[in-house]
């Protein structure tokens with residue numbers, strides 16, 4: 001049975017997407033990065049001046065949701081799917097620190113969540129999918145065959161994120177990244193709608209001191225037991 005559903009939740013920059021991509025490749029699952037969807041909605045809101053430093057126009061964001069079309073297109077060269085907002089590739093724009101600083105506030109809006117959750121359920125309904133986010137095991141696929149919950153220390157995560165952005169050529173400081181990681185943890189875990197929380201039946205991985213390889217192997221064993 002290769003049609004299983006795997007939910008990967010956890011704090012930001014815990015290596016969720018790295019592990020999920022490796023799993024997807026090995027087992028030929030579809031990988032869905034739901035954070036990219038929240039980031040794309042945030043980018044759209046920013047482009048239209050509905051959100052920015054110190055302001056958020058919730059009603060305008062809600063009424064513009066009907067104008068937002070999200071899709072993933074597989075990039076053969078990169079080996080994973082990229083995010084498209086209204087048919088434009090926004091993979092690079094959604095990963096900036098600026099979007100990271102706005103996204104958690106946009107993701108706390110219930111109407112935004114309702115739209116994205118239903119699209120995610122549609123994408124995953126046939127199974128054979130590994131989806132990463134914050135509410136996959138609790139809200140999107142509460143009946144997932146396997147639920148993973150990833151954690152790591154804020155410092156470790158900020159270092160990882162800092163390296164990613166520096167390698168891309170962004171000019172940012174480690175302090176700003178650490179602040180952002182902590183702030184997103186706070187907003188994501190305390191919002192009213194679908195807060196980030198470990199599902200009772202999720203298996204927790206703390207990778208503060210564990211390499212991706214080691215973790216990947218353990219997760220493969222868990223999956224092999226389900227297939």
Ligand code: C5P
Pocket residue numbers: 012013034035036038039103104105107108132133134135136184188
């Ligand atoms: O996974 P990533 O760090 O790219 O997610 C960006 C933000 O999107 C999170 O900090 C969170 O606010 C929001 N998010 C969410 N629910 C998900 C995935 C992401 O609220 N399933």
